[in-house]
Amino acid sequence: MKDQLNVTVDHTTIRGWIEDRGGLPAAVKKGDDMYDVGVLKVHYPGERAGDIEYITWDEFFEKFEFKNLAFAYRDSTRGDEDSRYCEFVPRKTREAGAIAEREFTMHEIEWAP
Numbered sequence: 773m774k775d776q777l778n779v780t781v782d783h784t785t786i787r788g789w790i791e792d793r794g795g796l797p798a799a800v801k802k803g804d805d806m807y808d809v810g811v812l813k814v815h816y817p818g819e820r821a822g823d824i825e826y827i828t829w830d831e832f833f834e835k836f837e838f839k840n841l842a843f844a845y846r847d848s849t850r851g852d853e854d855s856r857y858c859e860f861v862p863r864k865t866r867e868a869g870a871i872a873e874r875e876f877t878m879h880e881i882e883w884a885p
Contacts, residue, residue, distance in 0.1 A: 797832035
């Protein structure tokens with residue numbers, strides 16, 4: 773089904789999806805607190821960078837697991853082109869099955885356990 777929303781926690785799937793679209797792992801730092809992991813982002817070259825910092829895939833997935841996130845994404849648009857739509861959502865949303873009920877409009881979500 774075109775533009776179907778998929779959700780995964782599999783690191784290989786997530787990294788492959790991001791890299792296939794030219795994305796890079798990044799985060800928005802939240803202050804100087806070493807325990808503050810910030811907000812995860814997927815950054816695409818050519819987009820405004822703002823306050824992001826590029827991070828390694830190991831750092832990316834460490835933050836992903838620390839925040840207990842899932843990755844919601846679409847493989848293609850209705851026009852059959854590769855979609856860049858993705859969002860980080862709380863894993864508990866995925867487990868509750870409520871994700872299909874939501875209308876997603878953001879590329880990131882800040883959530884504290």
